Every structure is written in C-alpha cells, then in structure tokens.
Amino acid sequence: MIPETVRIPFDQLHAELARILRQKGFSPERAGASARLFAETTRDGVYSHGVNRFPRFLEYLDKGYVVPEATPVQTGSLGALEQWDGQRGPGNLNAWFCTERAVALARQHGMGGVALRNTNHWMRGGTYGWQAADAGCIGICFTNTIPNLPPWGGKDARLGNNPLVVAIPREGGHVVLDTAMSLYSYGKMEGHAQAGTQLPYEGGFDTAGNLTRDPNEILKAGRPLPIGYWKGSGLSLALDLMAAVLSQGLGTAAIGGLGTEYQVSQVFICLDVSSPAHFGERQSIVDAALDFMHGAAPASPGESVYYPGEKTLRTRHENQTRGIPVELKLWQDLQQL
Amino acid sequence: MIPETVRIPFDQLHAELARILRQKGFSPERAGASARLFAETTRDGVYSHGVNRFPRFLEYLDKGYVVPEATPVQTGSLGALEQWDGQRGPGNLNAWFCTERAVALARQHGMGGVALRNTNHWMRGGTYGWQAADAGCIGICFTNTIPNLPPWGGKDARLGNNPLVVAIPREGGHVVLDTAMSLYSYGKMEGHAQAGTQLPYEGGFDTAGNLTRDPNEILKAGRPLPIGYWKGSGLSLALDLMAAVLSQGLGTAAIGGLGTEYQVSQVFICLDVSSPAHFGERQSIVDAALDFMHGAAPASPGESVYYPGEKTLRTRHENQTRGIPVELKLWQDLQQL
Known part of the structure; x- marks a missing residue:
C-alpha cells in the first residue's frame, strides 16, 4: 500500500514547482520563492505540507482563494507591534514576509510582533521558526484554522487545531517546535x-x-x-483569540462559515537574542538543557530522547544527499502540468 | 477523608496572612500586597497555590530561599524587551511587578516583554494573566521549574512542568488559560x-x-x-529555553542542581489591545468565538463546554459571598503563628 517514490534532487524539485507557479500567474521571483519553501519543507521531511500539499495549493489558486500576486498591506502600527492584511496572497510568502518584518521590529525594539489577517494556510509552520532562529531570534508563531477539533466537553468541531511554532536559535541546530493542538x-x-x-x-x-x-x-x-484533553482545548481557543484579536481578522468560527479554509489569521512574534552583550550565555544555556534532556534513561531499550528539530536536521541531510522522496505518481502528474 | 473546612471572609483571610508576613520581615505594604495575592488565589478556587501553599512559602522564607524585602533590579533593556533580576524576592510580588512593567512597555511600544531571572515560584500563574487582561492587554507568561517531568522517550525527570499562562481581555470575563505541561x-x-x-x-x-x-x-x-505526549514534552523544553535564554537565568537543569525550587526564570509578555482605533472588533471577535464554542453539542448528556476562566468567575463569586473555604486545621495553625 506504500506508494512508489522517486528521489528528486532539490534543484530539480524546486525548478519544477516554480515552473508550475509561473504558469499559475506568479512572477518569476515569487514563483521561485514560494516553490523554494515547498521544496525545503519536502526536503525536511514534512511531506504533508510540502509537495504532497502542492496539488491542493494549485486548486486553491484555480478557485481564487489564493491570489498569486497579492502582497500584505499594513493596516496598523503600534511601534513594536504591527497589523497587516494578507490580501489572500500565498500563505507561505505572506508568512515569510511577516516573519522578516517581525525580525526587523525585534532588531529595532528588542522584540516585535506582526499580526496578519486575511491570509492563507502557511503550509509548514516550522518554516517561520527556522527563519526567525536563522536571524538570531526566538520566534513564536501561530495560526488559526477552520473548525476541526471539538472543544473539551463538546462533540462537534468548534475549535481549530491552530498550530503553534516556537523556535530558539542554537549553533549546531535550532530548537524548532511545530505542533498543532490536536x-x-x-x-x-x-x-x-x-x-x-x-x-x-x-x-x-x-x-x-x-x-x-x-x-x-x-x-x-x-x-x-486535543493535546492534554481540556488543556489543549483551552490553548487552541487562546491561540485563535489572540490571532483574530491582534490582526482584527477572522476567528475560527467565522472561517468555518466560509466553508473552505482561507482568510485565516496569524501572529509572528520575534525576540532578538543575537546580542552577546545581553544574551552572552545563550548557547551554553541551550546546550546544557539539551545535554541534560538527552541524558535521561531511555523509556525502553533502544529508545532515545530528541529535541524538537533534531530529527529534521537528519532528514534534511539525508534528503539533500540522496534526493528528496516524492511519490512517483505525483511527480509524473506535476510534470504534465 | 475530606478535611473539615471553615469559610473565612476575604478581608479576614487577607489580614491574617498579612499579619504573618509582617512577622516574617515584610514591610506592611509588601505584606499586604503578597497576602492579597494569596487570598485572591484562594478566593478564586486555586487552593493548591493559595492558602494551602502558604506554609511552604513560610518555610522558604525561614530557610532564606525567599528574601522578603528583595525587589527586582533591571539588568538589561532592549527597548520593548527588558531583563530583570528578581534577587530571590517573593515570587508573587516579583511576578506582579514584572507584569506591571510589561503592561507599561506594551502601552509605549504596542507590546512589551520582561524576562526575570533569579526569582521564586509565582504561586498561581493565572494571577498575572488576570492582571494583564484587567489592564486591557493580552498576556503571555511562563515560568520554568525544577525537573519534574520525563521528556518523551525518557524515564527520568529532565524537564519542568513549566506552566504557561495566556490571557485575553473581555468585558464580562477574561479568558485566562493557566496550564502546566504535565x-x-x-x-x-x-x-x-x-x-x-x-x-x-x-x-x-x-x-x-x-x-x-x-x-x-x-x-x-x-x-x-506531558500533555499530548511528545508535544507537551517539546513545548515544556521550549518554554524553559525561552525563560532561561531571555532572562539569562537558570534553566530547569541548573535549578535541579540546587535541590530546591528557587532562582527560577520567568517571562511576561503583554500586547496592548486596549486601543479602539486598532482593536475595535476585540469584544465581538471574542464573544463570537465563545458563543460558537458554547454551542457545541455536549459530549455526553449534562456535560458543558467552558472557556478557560469561566468557572473561576463562578467560584470567585461564590467564595466572595459565602466566605473562602480554608481547611480548619490549617486556619487554626495559621492563627497560632
């Protein structure tokens, strides 16, 4: 039942996805940028939000939910905190842009936040954690979604699974948590x-x-x-409320009314920990925590403890070396487009 | 097996706890403030971190872990983000102070953060969520702890349960989540x-x-x-890393080396959503989400869906009216001090 896969070099996968996006109305530059994020996500082993998600992304482009050339427009500024409207542009490009903006605000103010409304699914949320950490920032990002999770005590889906990303920069491999509330x-x-x-x-x-x-x-x-039963239920609600209130965009309830997941709300918070004068112990603190955790006796023989992001680096390296696994049928379909 | 309780009026409980703290070396003003937080926590039904925790707080004062008159000292400023050293002062007073400071930074910059090292257990974390929300701010606060939770895949406690607080202001009752990672x-x-x-x-x-x-x-x-198995394990690690890196204080691993939980690290982030010009839809967004969630069909007959903080208001009202339940033996012991 496991579908046959082929291993595609990164550059070839990237070029193929970019070609298709240009065909769908993306400028060459934006096609390259969006395709790069899809290819990197696949390279990192998050196939569900990489190339496997690409056909649905194309479908949303065709249906007009995602507008290829739309870019975020600023709607408010409070100094270190800004509000933007994503204009229903491509979710990964919008999220990348807002993370860059949050990094810039953090450089200026120590910390910065961007609340983004009217955007689209950001694909792999972890992408923006890696991005923030590469810039020497702690990143905290979250998005709301369509209702797909019953609240604790209830039967039907009235909450989103609202992924939360937390990233801490570290030489030798960032700690990047990317976790939905289900x-x-x-x-x-x-x-x-x-x-x-x-x-x-x-x-x-x-x-x-x-x-x-x-x-x-x-x-x-x-x-x-929900993770932790009533606890994840509460955290899911809190993430949705923060995203919708800060961006003044749609909450999960309203997104549910659209019938399809678009016009979602997201938040990107960065804290700049790159200054040695203020954060001189950063690396030693993180390394000590990881060493301590790795030293735990295994729960069962042969089991290991991993920090969030640790396995990603291994998969990244393997896929860079051996090529990125793509389902053969999907790869053939993409080449026909 | 249920211990006999008495119901004590708020003012009487507050006065009694304040009297004892003055005896332990607190100034009248600080004794009143710390005792108020203990009494309010008890009034809100969080007995474990209210009066039931008070004897251990006294023990930590006696042992010198908690220094009654120590107040936070600023160690760094990056604009909207500040670093403070808690000087091992009382955890609830330190946390209250830092939340006030984060609110002030948020008023000035839209958002603000305070990272606090070398502080003590903040007792009920939710307190600082209510405080931020009362000031018209979204609050995100977290603390690290001694190692008390095995990481996923491991057997022994190498993570803290690191409580996380998220608060969203709302007329009619704030949404306040206060959840440990276990x-x-x-x-x-x-x-x-x-x-x-x-x-x-x-x-x-x-x-x-x-x-x-x-x-x-x-x-x-x-x-x-951990909540959500591997997910809560990862989130616990991320919270500890953020608290220790931002404050340049002790992480869970180092706190474990002390043998007793003190000198912990905490973070207080506030986002000011009080401006109608920027957040005009705040109340309607939150109300719509709560209405939608409350409308879920009950998981089983008679069950209900609650938002975080909803039951707190009921308990608060009941205990304000009827008096605050305190175990008789504990109440008698306190009066002997």
Whole structure:
C-alpha cells in the first residue's frame, strides 16, 4: 500500500514547482520563492505540507482563494507591534514576509510582533521558526484554522487545531517546535486508516464517546483529541483569540462559515537574542538543557530522547544527499502540468 | 477523608496572612500586597497555590530561599524587551511587578516583554494573566521549574512542568488559560492517591512502562505524562529555553542542581489591545468565538463546554459571598503563628 517514490534532487524539485507557479500567474521571483519553501519543507521531511500539499495549493489558486500576486498591506502600527492584511496572497510568502518584518521590529525594539489577517494556510509552520532562529531570534508563531477539533466537553468541531511554532536559535541546530493542538492530524489518521493500523495512542473518541486508537472510529465520529484533553482545548481557543484579536481578522468560527479554509489569521512574534552583550550565555544555556534532556534513561531499550528539530536536521541531510522522496505518481502528474 | 473546612471572609483571610508576613520581615505594604495575592488565589478556587501553599512559602522564607524585602533590579533593556533580576524576592510580588512593567512597555511600544531571572515560584500563574487582561492587554507568561517531568522517550525527570499562562481581555470575563505541561500535577495525583481513586484519564507510566490511571503507580515510577505526549514534552523544553535564554537565568537543569525550587526564570509578555482605533472588533471577535464554542453539542448528556476562566468567575463569586473555604486545621495553625 506504500506508494512508489522517486528521489528528486532539490534543484530539480524546486525548478519544477516554480515552473508550475509561473504558469499559475506568479512572477518569476515569487514563483521561485514560494516553490523554494515547498521544496525545503519536502526536503525536511514534512511531506504533508510540502509537495504532497502542492496539488491542493494549485486548486486553491484555480478557485481564487489564493491570489498569486497579492502582497500584505499594513493596516496598523503600534511601534513594536504591527497589523497587516494578507490580501489572500500565498500563505507561505505572506508568512515569510511577516516573519522578516517581525525580525526587523525585534532588531529595532528588542522584540516585535506582526499580526496578519486575511491570509492563507502557511503550509509548514516550522518554516517561520527556522527563519526567525536563522536571524538570531526566538520566534513564536501561530495560526488559526477552520473548525476541526471539538472543544473539551463538546462533540462537534468548534475549535481549530491552530498550530503553534516556537523556535530558539542554537549553533549546531535550532530548537524548532511545530505542533498543532490536536494530538493527531486528519492526515495522520487517514494514513493509519488506509494502512489498516491503529494509532500509537488514543487519538480521539468514537461515536459512543469512548477513547479509541482506531482512526476509522475517530474519523467517523469527527472527534480527534486535543493535546492534554481540556488543556489543549483551552490553548487552541487562546491561540485563535489572540490571532483574530491582534490582526482584527477572522476567528475560527467565522472561517468555518466560509466553508473552505482561507482568510485565516496569524501572529509572528520575534525576540532578538543575537546580542552577546545581553544574551552572552545563550548557547551554553541551550546546550546544557539539551545535554541534560538527552541524558535521561531511555523509556525502553533502544529508545532515545530528541529535541524538537533534531530529527529534521537528519532528514534534511539525508534528503539533500540522496534526493528528496516524492511519490512517483505525483511527480509524473506535476510534470504534465 | 475530606478535611473539615471553615469559610473565612476575604478581608479576614487577607489580614491574617498579612499579619504573618509582617512577622516574617515584610514591610506592611509588601505584606499586604503578597497576602492579597494569596487570598485572591484562594478566593478564586486555586487552593493548591493559595492558602494551602502558604506554609511552604513560610518555610522558604525561614530557610532564606525567599528574601522578603528583595525587589527586582533591571539588568538589561532592549527597548520593548527588558531583563530583570528578581534577587530571590517573593515570587508573587516579583511576578506582579514584572507584569506591571510589561503592561507599561506594551502601552509605549504596542507590546512589551520582561524576562526575570533569579526569582521564586509565582504561586498561581493565572494571577498575572488576570492582571494583564484587567489592564486591557493580552498576556503571555511562563515560568520554568525544577525537573519534574520525563521528556518523551525518557524515564527520568529532565524537564519542568513549566506552566504557561495566556490571557485575553473581555468585558464580562477574561479568558485566562493557566496550564502546566504535565497532564496532572503531583498535587492532583497525591490527592487521588490519598482518596484511593483513579485518575480520570491515563496520567503517566508505571514502572513497567505502561500508561496507567493509578496515581500510586505513576508516583512510584516518577513518570507523569506531558500533555499530548511528545508535544507537551517539546513545548515544556521550549518554554524553559525561552525563560532561561531571555532572562539569562537558570534553566530547569541548573535549578535541579540546587535541590530546591528557587532562582527560577520567568517571562511576561503583554500586547496592548486596549486601543479602539486598532482593536475595535476585540469584544465581538471574542464573544463570537465563545458563543460558537458554547454551542457545541455536549459530549455526553449534562456535560458543558467552558472557556478557560469561566468557572473561576463562578467560584470567585461564590467564595466572595459565602466566605473562602480554608481547611480548619490549617486556619487554626495559621492563627497560632
């Protein structure tokens, strides 16, 4: 059942995706930038939001949800905090732009924030964490989504899974957390359902209201589990409220009314920790924490402790060396476009 | 097994705690302020970090971990972001001070952050969320702790449970999330162990490495569960790194080396959303989200959906009206001091 894959060199994948985006109305420069983010996401092993997501991105372009040449417009400034309207431009380009802007504000004010409304799915959220950390900043980014997660105590989806990204810069490999507020994504559950396997841990409720590892039962009930039950439910709400209030954009409830996920709200906060005068112990503090954590006795023989982002670097290196795995059928389809 | 309680009027509880703090070397003003925070926390129903925690606070004063008259000293400024040293002063007064400072920075710059090192347990973290929201700010606050949570994939405690607070101001009742990164606190597990009851959900691993609802087994193994398994493990690490790097203070690993939880690191971020010109839709956005969430079909008959902070207001009102429940034995002990 595992689809046949081919390994494509990064430059070839990048060029192919850029070619298609130019065809869809992107300028050469913007096509290259957006395609680069898709290719890098795939290279880093986040296939679900890399090339595997590309066909749906094209569909949203065709339907007009995503406007290729639209760029963010500033709607408000309070000094270190700014408000922008994404004009329904490509989500990854908008998010990249706003992270750059938050970095610039952080350089000026120590910390900076950009609240972005009326934008599109940012694809891999971790991208903007790596970006902030590469600039010597701590990054805190989050987005809201369509309703896809029942609140604790309720049955139907009234919250988003609202991914949260936190990045801390570190020589030798940044710490980059990229986590949705649901324990398992719909994509992950569908993958297990197709493979006929149970989830590793209880991932939601069945229609009878019992916790289950059976992805089919959870999908049937539409009741995936928030991380930490009531805790993730509350955090999901808080992220949505912050994104919508700060940007004065749509909240999850209103996005649900659109029927399709677009016009979402996002926040990008950067804290500049690049100054040795103020943050001289940065590297030693982070290294000490990682060493301490890595030193934990394994939960079971052969198991290891990883920091968020650690496996990404390995996958990145492997895919850079061996080529990026792409499903053969998808690769053939893309080449036909 | 439930201890006998008495209901004490707020002013009486406040006065009693303030009297004891004056006796421990607090100035009248600071004794009143710290006692007020303990009394308000108790009034709001967070007994574990209100009056029930007071004896340990006194013990830490006696042992010199907490210095009554020490106040934060500024160690760095980057504009909207400041660094302070808490001088091991009382954790709740230090945190209150830094939240005030973050609010002031947010008024000036749109957003502001204070990173505080060398401080003490802030008691109820939610306090600073309510404080920020009362000032018309979104508040994001977090603290690190001693190692008390195994990282995902590991057996022994190498992470803190690092509580995170997020507050969004709202007329009619703020949304205030106050959540540790462990699913159940040690206090909660010990309570169930004493009562001989199982946890509502699997809260950790037993010594054989199996998930269990038995609090005794989890306590024996020392393996409480992070919220969302690997996700909460990663978020806990990220919070610790941010707190220690931004404040240039101790991380969880170093705090563990002290043997007792003091000299912790904390961060207080405020975003000023009080300006109607920039945030005119604030109330309607929040109300729409809460209405939408409240409208979810109940997970089981009679169950309800609550936003974080909703139950707090009810408890606050009840305890204000009927008096604040305090364990009789504790109340008698306090009066003897």
